[in-house]
Amino acid sequence: MTTHHGRQARILDDVRRERDAQDARFGVQDLPDGTHDVFRSLANQHRDNCDAAFKGGNGTYRHVFLEEVFEAVAETDPVRLRAELIQAIAVGVKWVEGIDRREGR
Template structure:
């Protein structure tokens, strides 16, 4: 499977899951729960990620946690949305790697 087909399948899987969530829970407009209380975790996740990659030991876990905690530290909806898009993109990239490994097994 090529890169474009793999991404399309993953995004279709995500859409199916979102549709299932809406079917179960309905549309939910919950409080964001983000803010400055996560700044320390975001800073630490960034440091851990940088150190891991400096040592040649970086993983998807490092990158994903950095993106998630950066999002959790945001209060302004515009940068929050941008951080969540980045986290979502890392998740898709992580799934792509899993799928490629499965295809090559």
């Protein structure tokens, strides 16, 4: 059985390989963030959906992940955007961990 940290290391290695593949395909890209406070209402909606789902006993990784992603796209301050992206990425890794546990990896 894979340990918690071993599973995370394998997933992060997968992420590194994907990033290498992206750079090989597209080169290093410096794109604009594309975030805007116009997305705040969507972020609030996803937070409310997430809260309601967990309150009702129906919370899923999708609820948490979308809440974090929309909080990121609504953030225009670079420091807070970075923090929100780290949270979204961490939830994505947590989701993959759950998939791997179910699959016995």
